[in-house]
Amino acid sequence: MRRYVLYRRVSSQEQGKSGLGLEAQERDIQLFLDNYADTPYLVVGDFVETHTGSDNDRPQLQAAIALAKKEDAVLVVSKLDRLSRRVSFLAALMEEKGLTFKVAQMPYADAFQLHIYAALAEQEKCFIASRTKAALQAAKARGVRLGAPTYCVKALAAAKKQKALEDAKKVEGVIVPLRKSGASLRTICGVLNASGARTSRGNDFNPQLVSQMLMRLEAVA
Structure with a gap:
């Protein structure tokens, strides 16, 4: 037994x-x-x-x-x-x-696959920390007064757009090859979520978000 x-x-x-x-x-x-x-x-x-x-x-x-x-x-x-x-x-x-x-969420995964998923999860953690630091430094270099209530609409919109692109690049090595191989958006989400990866807000990936990420990556390719 x-x-x-x-x-x-x-x-x-x-x-x-x-x-x-x-x-x-x-x-x-x-x-x-x-x-x-x-x-x-x-x-x-x-x-x-x-x-x-x-x-x-x-x-x-x-x-x-x-x-x-x-x-x-x-x-x-x-x-x-x-x-x-x-x-x-x-x-x-x-x-x-x-x-x-x-x-449990990857019942057929072998040791090699688990190692790849683990590397993805660790990379995400390191990326979040470095991205935050880089974003603050870039904003300061542009003359943005951090913490001030001015520079609202344009600065925030630009920062949001850049952050979304960086989020997409973080998982580019996973979502682009899978999509090119014919995987559905839902399947790609399953791979990301099963690996333990999270969105910048700490949530699971969903098909709409993955689709947006793919479009952003394609636009800068």
Whole structure:
């Protein structure tokens, strides 16, 4: 009988965000168990943790990993970033002897695919930080008085347009090849969301947004 250990995680900032709550993760994991788990199966542990994904020192995760190895069980998470947002940490887990894990939203993903998705999630995190810093520096160089209520309409519109283009470039390496290969907008959204990537507002990608991103990238090509 195949054994499974379940792990769910939220950070304090993510508690109320759509798609990241504990109930949503529980739903995704249950769908995996109902449709993709070896049968019969047995859940031997269920761990929940409130902790940031950038910190790998998480007691509940370590307990879940230890139990999975002890029981020769498969560790199951809803999304890849519930394990970690760091490629190095995920790569180490993939190579850890005696440990097997599955991502509920990507039931057929192999180690290579999971590594690519992890790199995408980490790149997004780094990009957000560098983009914010660059945008402030560029605005200051143009003479924009940061924090002042003047320069409203034109400056904000230009900044919004530039930000939208940069958001599109952030996932260009994923959405453009998929679209060229004939993937639907909904399929592209599924790949992005399953990887743990988020929009600049912290939401899931949707077909309308991906379509707009593709048009923006095409306009500057």
